[in-house]
Amino acid sequence: PKAGEVILEARNVTRKFGGLVANNDMNLTVKAGEILALIGPNGAGKSTMFNQLSGVDTPTSGEVLFLGKPVAGRDSREIARMGMSRTFQHVRLLPTMTVLENVAIGAHLRGGKGVFHAAWRQDRAEEARLLKEAARQIERVGLGSHMYDEAGSLALGQQRILEIARALCSDPCLLLLDEPAAGLRLKEKEALGDLLRKLRAEGMAILIVEHDMDFVMGLVDRVVVMEFGQKIAEGLPDEVQRDPAVLEAYLGG
Numbered sequence: 001p002k003a004g005e006v007i008l009e010a011r012n013v014t015r016k017f018g019g020l021v022a023n024n025d026m027n028l029t030v031k032a033g034e035i036l037a038l039i040g041p042n043g044a045g046k047s048t049m050f051n052q053l054s055g056v057d058t059p060t061s062g063e064v065l066f067l068g069k070p071v072a073g074r075d076s077r078e079i080a081r082m083g084m085s086r087t088f089q090h091v092r093l094l095p096t097m098t099v100l101e102n103v104a105i106g107a108h109l110r111g112g113k114g115v116f117h118a119a120w121r122q123d124r125a126e127e128a129r130l131l132k133e134a135a136r137q138i139e140r141v142g143l144g145s146h147m148y149d150e151a152g153s154l155a156l157g158q159q160r161i162l163e164i165a166r167a168l169c170s171d172p173c174l175l176l177l178d179e180p181a182a183g184l185r186l187k188e189k190e191a192l193g194d195l196l197r198k199l200r201a202e203g204m205a206i207l208i209v210e211h212d213m214d215f216v217m218g219l220v221d222r223v224v225v226m227e228f229g230q231k232i233a234e235g236l237p238d239e240v241q242r243d244p245a246v247l248e249a250y251l252g253g
């Protein structure tokens with residue numbers, strides 16, 4: 001996709017859990033090459049929205065289109081092959097295996113060809129291809145010097161970056177990150193921010209769901225703010241930060 005083109009679009013997305021409306025008529029777009037933050041206080045409906053956008057969950061009404069095609073009803077591998085890749089809120093790695101093995105296995109599990117897809121290490125040519133791709137993505141995210149370290153020995157910030165390397169193996173044009181900065185120290189947040197800027201400069205679109213306003217403000221191109229399941233503000237970080245409704249949502253609660 002060309003920079004500025006809409007690649008992901010939520011149209012009137014509503015998600016109800018019984019009587020609770022977790023997402024209420026949400027509209028948003030992500031454009032090629034931009035970083036968009038979806039922020040809001042706890043319970044606002046961000047994770048629910050993330051699940052609609054990534055195709056993990058299906059809206060009660062409305063739809064999500066990625067590159068013009070509905071995401072609902074597709075499995076995660078199919079969505080990865082279309083060019084959308086996500087990380088998980090909690091790092092899920094194999095602590096006694098190396099960084100290289102973790103990224104290669106993650107890529108194997110995500111990118112496979114469904115249930116007929118060979119088990120890890122049964123297909124030597126596929127294994128070699130995955131290891132090569134994993135090494136390339138580990139270098140890309142700046143973890144090259146840790147390639148053969150045990151994943152469990154990495155600091156939390158590096159583990160999050162390892163998760164991003166995994167997500168990059170399917171060659172996405174859109175990355176969805178759920179609270180990537182949660183629990184990180186300031187230096188780690190800075191390193192993560194630098195990586196996301198680098199990926200954007202390479203043409204990647206990134207959607208970040210984040211509770212922490214400070215992390216996103218110096219980084220993202222646009223912000224969508226949610227409260228009580230609804231969009232309450234949208235715009236440039238500076239505008240949104242000064243919006244009375246946003247200040248009220250964060251401080252008034």
Ligand code: ADP
Nearest residue numbers: 017020022040041042043044045046047048049
């Ligand atoms: P956020 O990520 O912004 O903190 P969530 O999307 O996790 O918010 O939650 C929004 C609301 O939806 C909350 O009230 C939460 O309890 C509710 N909710 C989320 N997922 C479910 C579910 N699977 N079943 C019932 N209620 C849910």
Ligand code: MG
Nearest residue numbers: 043046047048
């Ligand atoms: Mg959440």
